[in-house]
Amino acid sequence: MSNVLLSSDSNELHERVLEASDGACVALAVGDVLESAPADLIARAGQSSLPDVVVLDATDNPEHALGLAARFDLELPGTGVVLIGDPDALAIAALRVGARDVLPPDVDADLLRSTLERVHAAVRVRRGAAGDNAPHTIAAVPAKVITVLSPKGGAGKTTIATNLAVGLARTAPGSTVLVDLDVQFGDVATALGLEPEFTLEDVVHGAALRDPIALKTHLSLHDSGLSVVCAPESPVAADSVTPDQVGALLSMLAMQFRYVVVDTAAGLEPRTLAALDQTTDPVLLTTFDVTGARGLRKEVDTLRELGMLNNARQVLLNFADSKSGLSVSDVEATIRTRVDITVPFSRAVTSSLNTGTPLVLQRPRDPVARQLGQLIVHFSGIRASGSRR
Ligand SMILES: Nc1ncnc2c1ncn2[C@@H]1O[C@H](COP(=O)(O)OP(=O)(O)OP(=O)(O)O)[C@@H](O)[C@H]1O
Ligand SMILES: [Mg+2]
Incomplete structure (x- = not known):
């Protein structure tokens, strides 16, 4: 057959x-x-x-x-x-x-x-x-490294990254890892209700960067099946994580997972640039206002210079509000590229963060969860009901 x-x-x-x-x-x-x-x-x-x-x-x-x-x-x-x-x-x-x-x-x-x-x-x-009689598992397919970026803080990166990662993790067991690269103030662990035994600091300084088995034992596991590298406990420890180590970690994870989702600190600091080197699919995010759009334009221009503004990228506007006096086409004109998904404001987002349960699990029908569902389908091609495109 x-x-x-x-x-x-x-x-x-x-x-x-x-x-x-x-x-x-x-x-x-x-x-x-x-x-x-x-x-x-x-x-x-x-x-x-x-x-x-x-x-x-x-x-x-x-x-x-x-x-x-x-x-x-x-x-x-x-x-x-x-x-x-x-x-x-x-x-x-x-x-x-x-x-x-x-x-x-x-x-x-x-x-x-x-x-x-x-x-x-x-x-x-x-x-x-070709000497290749091993079963052709999906691991032979190159991973998607999806990095969530925003020019400014508080735009919703952690909200997007955690919900996207949990959604992708549910499409196939063992398929997805989320890395918190907001090394100083990362709060992925809080958003997922995790108490990590190991953090990014342990992962990059121990044997894990040389040994795939050691790496797996240093990951935290969420109930959804998602593996997670949480940010260091102390902002001071963050300085010891170098851009080269970030690059090595992501390329190792990309050999073991189908999806590697990366949450970042605001802007394009050196560790984020190291992540961009490994990224196949950037997700650019900003708030739906004039300063957000201007910041996004700089980020889009940078990605354009890096040759990364391809069809794989997704541009998201968070806190979208039809009464803001700004339209999506205004933003598209400013950033000179299309906006893919708009995400409305919803109180449920903060309460999901406070309870440590991602919105796509807690309230899948919430308007924000539905929009994030579109992002999950974009990357996985699989609808939440299990039907495929
Ligand atoms: N669509 C939304 N509706 C309502 N609240 C939201 C929405 N998106 C994010 N928030 C809230 O805004 C705050 C910032 O979100 P989040 O932590 O995801 O942003 P961030 O970009 O990761 O921030 P930082 O740059 O500080 O890491 C959180 O309290 C979150 O609950
Ligand atoms: Mg964050």
Whole structure:
């Protein structure tokens, strides 16, 4: 039986691939796949292992499908790609990008089944030749390192980081770690109701930076399944944590977790810049007012200079208020990029902080929790109900 990832908007094709793969098929809409990296697609599909075969519907946008097939060939050679489209028009181009076959859109389930089996067999040989017979677990997929930044203090970084991390942790056991990089005054432990045995200080000075097992034993565990590196108890101890150690810690965590969420101190201090070096997905946050927007503009400009203002980034406006005299498009004009999510004011946020229970767990229907749910879906591709995009 082949484990298949299908990208198509056709329900009929989905049903035929399901039949041909004996139900071992996860489907994503073509729109969700555009401009995504192969590793992102796999994580978004929520599969626990790499697919044996990826079926890409190339009928509407063959160039995009060919580009994605080429990336799979280079980045995840342990999967085989089959294109759906006009075989006469696509065969040569498909060969060039390393796709295994092109099947017409009206292909029947029998031909699909034999093609999936043939491609799966070829992929097994390729994996074996690479000396790679280990199960292709999701750990083979590069992690997302998601760093929450804001130009000024009190904008809601810890609120966003803790809720996002707990939400991601619930999508798969052992998938997520949260690092409190607000080394002086970090309050992730308070927000999660944790009393850590070890903190960032112990983690970077002990054996944990050299030994993955020691590292795991230094993490605090939240009831949601989230692992946490809490900030040092004393602001003085914070000085002993260097940017290089931060970089080493994040790259080690990225080898062991699917999602590494980083809460930061306000602004771009050296440890935050070290985290940005490892970051795949920055989350920029500011308050919904003129000074907040101006601060955000500087931060956006910095990320632009660092080449990090890509599609992966998310821009959030917190404390959004329609009566503030400011509109989202005003802010977008100031920062010269789009705002992705607005988060309203809600008293429930502070009470969740005071009781040490993240809002997405305590009050999932609260308007703030719903907006944060959008952020969780953006990164995981999995809706809270368990249904997938
Ligand atoms: N959308 C919101 N509605 C109501 N209160 C909020 C909202 N977002 C954050 N808060 C409250 O604002 C305060 C600051 O939030 P938080 O600690 O998350 O910000 P921060 O950016 O991490 O701050 P710091 O820079 O000090 O670390 C907290 O009391 C929090 O409960
Ligand atoms: Mg904070």
